[in-house]
Structures are given as structure tokens and as C-alpha cells.
Amino acid sequence: MATPIIMPRQGQSVESCILTEWKVKVGDEIAEGDVLAVIETDKASFDLESTAAGTVLELFWEADDDVPVLANVAAVGEEGEDASEFRPADADSAPASPEPTLSPGSEPTAPVQQESATAQAQTEPAPSSSPSVSSAGVSPRARKLARDKGIDPETLVGSGPGGRVIERDVEAFIAGRPRLSASAHSKAMDGLEPPKRGSGLAGMALAGDMRVPGAIEGAETEPVKGIRKVIAERMMQSLQSTAQLTLHSSFELTNAQAYRKQRLADGKSKVSLNDLIAHAIIEALKAHPEMNAHFLGDRIAVFEKVHLGVAVDTPRGLLVPVVRDSSDLSIEALSVAIKKLAVDCREGTISPDDLAGGSFTLTNLGMLGVETFTPVLNAPEIAILGVGGIVLKPKRSDSGEVTYADYLPLSLTIDHQAIDGAPAARFLQTLVFHLENNPGEPLSQPNE
């Protein structure tokens, strides 16, 4: 019996997901747990796994559709079964087969790109499609353009569903597309495009010349999608909507390292330098609550508690999970929470709910050999602290003697729309003082 696959709810805050890319096509045999598609929220991208095994009967949405959570996405069952009962009412864009555009006089309303998107799902004709259509044919728009240009469209190589000649094929022919080798031709059927001139015989395009649409000579191009697209949009929005100013400082590591050592000597759990800095931020924000805020254009929201975001480098890109209510946590609990979120991010199991709602962000590139850098605000947050790598610096003791000590650089980027340089510098001063004098302890001495 056919089984529908639904769009899962990715956390409480998510109402719909963009279906970025199908990983299967109609007719594919799949097992439970196979990846059907890549989906994304505004925070991250995820794999949509099948909850049933069998043949893919229908895919109800197209790539780039915004699919409501819990809606049917696809149907899986035995080959030849009818799955139309599962088609969601609002998913009318993906026809199950290319026939509709074959009927005379019915101009397809979908743009050309949509035809090609359908092509990916239709490389093998679905068993349910009408057997009377043996040839993929020519789309009406392609036929009209070809007639206008005096080209016989039947002689063209089709790149539409099942080799159907679509408008793009006629345009390519007019633009002087090179001859395609047999192997390049099969790549064209998969949606790749040849360069203006190929590297083969008299400019013939070879399989190795075929590129995804929009490719650039001498470069590998990949569409910006999924998590990369999310990051791109958020970074650009951050730089365009905030007035970023970065303040640099550093703190002497001596006491922080001694604190960490002492913990181990006392049989306590291990905390990292990053954990210590996270803890110090939370403590310093108690003295400077105005730094724990969102700038929302017409108002500034100062949060009661600190919800600390921690930037994590993952194989899929940068993620910023948030330790909710982190100001309620002991340093031990904070350390455990940060570790768990980082693991979830790297393994791709992080919930979108854990990727939102931060009030201040910590980012650390010190372990990668970076001395200092200017972090980009995680808007609408008004501050982000960047941690660099350890540097050896001379220091003068009270007696005037010069010795050397390890220092850790800190870079605080603020949104100058919300806060001025001096109060931000005072926050940084508190932070440095705390890390140098009472690391891992409650804030004892507001530095005002």
C-alpha cells in the first residue's frame, strides 16, 4: 500500500521548510532511512529521510518550494500504485509526467526552469505515466521559437524531461552551441551545459567540458544553497543593517591556566579556555546588561538572562547553537551544554530551535592559529566576542621588572547603532579583569 512521507516538524518555531534539492526521482527503489531530499529552515539545512521503503511513486513538490511542516512530500509504495490521494491540495506545481504540455494549444504556464526541475524527477518515465507517448516530443514554446527561426525542432537534442525539446534547447542551438560528443550528450540530458567551444575535435564539447548552468571556465561552480545560502544571507544582512565597530584587547592567561590546573588537581571536571571565557562573558554581562541586547531598529531589547551563542565550525558550514538561559548555569553545566551543542552541530542532529534565540555570541579562531580578527555581528545581537590565539607578551610588574606572560587576544564587535565605544570598552575591561583575576568564579568586582 502506498505510504505518504511527510515534512517533519523541525523544532517548535518552524512552520515550513524550503525543499532545496530532491535526492531521489520517481521510480527509484528506496529503503527506510534513505535521504529523499535536502530541506532547509532559515537557520540550517537538513536531510529529509524516508520513513517507508519501496518505490518512489510521486514527488509532490519541486525544488525550491516552501513546504508546510506535516504536509505530504512524497509517496512510496509498490510500483504502479496510485498515490494521487496523498497529493496535498497546495502542491499542484509538480506534474507527475510531462504529458500535460503535449496537448495542443495548452501553453505551459511554468517557466522553463520548472520544466527542467521536473526533468530531474523524470529521467525514468514514471510507471503511472501514459504509455501512449513514446517520444518525448517538443514543447509548444520550443516549437514556436523554432518555427520563427526556421529550425526543425525535431532535429534538436532535447534536455527536457525524457529528452523533450524545450525552449532552452532551441535558444542554445541559435546561440551556436558546439556539437556534443556522445558522452557529452548524455550529460546534457542530465541538465549540464556545454561551453561555447568544447575541447574536442573542432571544438566538439566533451563530457569533461559539460558544466552545471552558470559555470565559469577554469573553476568548479556550485549553486549556493542550503546552509551556505543561510549563512550568506545572514552575514550580508548583518553587515548591511548594523554599524560594526571592533575593539581589541587581551588578557593575561596565567591565572586562567592556573585555575584549570587546580580544578584537575582537585578532581573536578575539565573546562576549556573557551568555557572559561564563555563563563566570564556571562559574568561580565551581569555588570553590563546593556551589552546583552538586540537592536531592532525602533527599539532595543535588553535580555534578562544571557542566551549565549557559540560559533561552531561544522563540515556543512558555520552554525551558532545557543545555550539558553546560560546565566543560570554553573561553569560545569555551561561546559557540558556547549560541548553537547557542538557535537549535535557537527553530527547534523541539532534542532533548529537550538540555533535561534541568542543574545550574545562567542566565536573562537585561536586554535586555528589566528591572532586577532574582527567578528561579524550575529544580528540583531549587538555584540560578539572573538577569541584569538595565545601570544607571548612582555609585562611590567609593580616593581617595574619586565617579564613575559601568555596573553589571549579578545576582539569585541559591537553595533554602534545600539551602544557606544566607551561602554563597550568598559564591558571589555570587566571581562579582562575577571579573566585575569577571578576566572571561573562569580563576578566579584565590577570594574566601574
Added chain:
Amino acid sequence: MKYDFAVIGAGPAGYVAAKKAAASGLKTLLVEKSKLGGVCLNEGCVPSKTLLQAAKTYHHAKHGSVFGVEVEGLSFDFPKAHAHKNQVMDKMRNGIAGLMKKHKVDVVEGEATLLPGLEISINGETHEADNVLLCTGSSPAMPPIPGIDSEQVVDSTGILNRETLPDHLIIVGGGVIGCEFACMYASVGVPVTVLEAMPEICPNLDADVAKTLREELAKKGVNFKLDTKVESIDEKSVSFANAEGSDSLDGDLVLVATGRAPNVKGLGLEELGLDFDPRGGVRVDDRGATNVPGLWAAGDVTGQAWLAHAASRMAEVVVHNLTGRPDRMRFDKMPAVVYTSPEVAVVGLTKEEAEARGLKVKTGRIPMAINARYLAENPDESGLCKVVLEAETSRLLGVHMVGGACSEMIFGATAMLETELREEEIEEIVFPHPTTSEIMKDVFMAVR
């Protein structure tokens, strides 16, 4: 005199370039210090193939019994074979001279020196050219073996001028040149020993093809010593060492065929700031352009391919680019032949080369003896045909043959590679019956 295009060296790169350029309307100069036709016509391909045919004819006469051809009083007149060889060379040289005259190429005999600004000095006269093609070829490279200047030691040029048959020919180097001379002399009854430093002859060939060739030449009486290093040569013997220890063999003629080196000295190239590759060849891009604007190079002087047909093609690519037709070298589809009996003909990648490029491959291999025409004509000979295909697409990647006159059909495989045919397209090509070429179709039955 001022020319559009000057060509230095009249071998298979130079005269092809001169003819093509002149035919395209460029005022062209061709400079040659010795004889038109270069190594190929005067010291390589053409004379060796003439003598190989003489040896093959003798061999057929001697072994015609299976066809009912019985010959009495058979003898081999080596000077007569040389006379035919010389006649062929004369005819071909006259042909080139006629071709140059017809296309109004100015041919100048003399040694050219390149001066800055693309000026060429020949016999005290200076000429100018907008573009200069350097195709000065290569010379046999003599390895630093003690006694290599002994009187009975010859290189591939020297052996072609010997009109007497030796009592025992020792060949240092089991590459293409060594194997061809081994076949020639063994076919007319001269005892031949080949000393090869590598574990197999012709190490660039597919291993099965090389092994079959070695076994067939051994049947003709060639004695191979593999993994064997020559230590020294004296007036009558060659000393060598291998896993069995040190030994020496008496031989009244020693051919050293261990490779060739580009001719780059005495041309003024260093003063021009010309770039060379680490092996001493003139470095060119895939159009044949050197790092000196207006200076191009083709053929053996680039240290690539070492094949006459590759040189001609490189020259053609240069002229195409000079005359406004974009073109580039595709060395990976360059056929190569060993003109032994049986012949070896290969094009494209071996299984190992394809896998080194990260391609997943499948191969097919069949003996030539399944082919009716081959069996009828070569009753006592073994041969094979092997294809390498890309596993996923069944795109043809390489064809490797040994047997009969397979050099005459390798162009078919080259055409298939150049157009990137896949198994399904090749299946539909009709091969005339009965021809040995059918082997290239039947081999696909063995693909797995």
C-alpha cells in the same frame, strides 16, 4: 627578409606547419640544417619501416609452408633492402620539396640561431618573422656507460646505415626502438639479445600487450634479459648485472636505444629566456606557445610524445592558433604504434592510468585468434585486443592491441575516443567482414 612565419626544422612538425601556414596565406620560411623530413624520414620511421618490411617479407617467404608456399634457395640481400630504403627516402624528400615549392615556402639550408626580437640568423643572413616555430627535433640520448664510444656501438641513426648483418646484435634498451630493430634483425636470422633495465619491455604499454609482444619476439629468436643493467661495454662484449649476478655477452654490433633528448643547444634559446621543463624540453602550453611571445614549439623539442604524428599535430595546432582557429593538443587521445611483427597499436588510457585519474573502469580482453581473418593470415601468432571503459557510462577510455597489422586500424579507435563514443554507440557501428578490425567490436562481448 621579413616573414609572417618562420619554421626552424623541417621534420614532421616543420614541413606540416610550413605547408599549412603558407596555404593559409602566411609568408613562410622553412630552415633545415640537414635534410628535409627530419629524423622521421631520414633516420627514423620511414627507413626503419622499409627495412622492417624487407625483414617481414623474408620471414613470410621462409615460413610460408603453412600456406603451401615452399621456397628453395632463399636468401636475404641486405644492401638491396637498403637501396629500396634509400629510394623511398629520396622519393619522400622530393615530395616534401615539391610541396614546399607548390605552396611558395622559402626553404633555406643552414643552421639557424634565434636572436632577440624574433630575428633568425642563418649563414650570416638575418631574417625577421612575426612568429617563429621551433621544431628542431631530438637526438638519441647516450647513457653514461663506460665504453659507450666503442666502435661497434651504434645508435638508431647509425644502425640504419649498416648494410651488413652482424653475428650477434645486442640491444641496450627494450623500448619501442629497441624492439623494432630486434624484430627486424631476428626476422632475417640474426641472433639478438635485448637488455632491459625494467621488469618488462616497453613499460609505457599495457602490461598484457607488452608481455605478448615480448613472447612473440622471443618466438622469432630474440633473447630478452629483463631487470638487467648494463655495466660496461668493450670492443667485443657487453657486461651486465641482474638478479643472477654479473655476466657478459659477445656481440659484434651493439645498438644503444635508451631514449632521445630534445635538440635545444646552439640555437640561442637560453639568451631568449625560454622556459624549459625539468626534462629539458621546451615548455609549451596546449596551443604550442612558449613563454616567449611569438615563439612556438612543436614535436620532440618539447620533450612530449616522441611521435612523428604527434609532432605534425602539434604543428597543426600552432598554425591553427596563428590563423584564428582555436585548437589545442589532446595528448590523451594520441595513438602509438610499435612496428614489430606482430604490431602493437594503442590509444587512450590503460586501466592503471584511468584508475590513477580516479576513474572507475571496466575492461574487456579477447585473443586475436577468435577473429577469422586474423587466424587465416597469422596462424602461428598470438595477439590480443583490450578495451578500457568508464564503468558507469561505458565511455571508451582506451584500446590496446597487439597482433597482425593492427596499426592500420587504431585510427578507428582514436575516432571513437575523440568523439567519446560509449559501448552502446560502438555496438551500432558496422565493421566489414571478414576483417581483423572486427576484433574492436567483438572485444565488447568480453567486457566485465
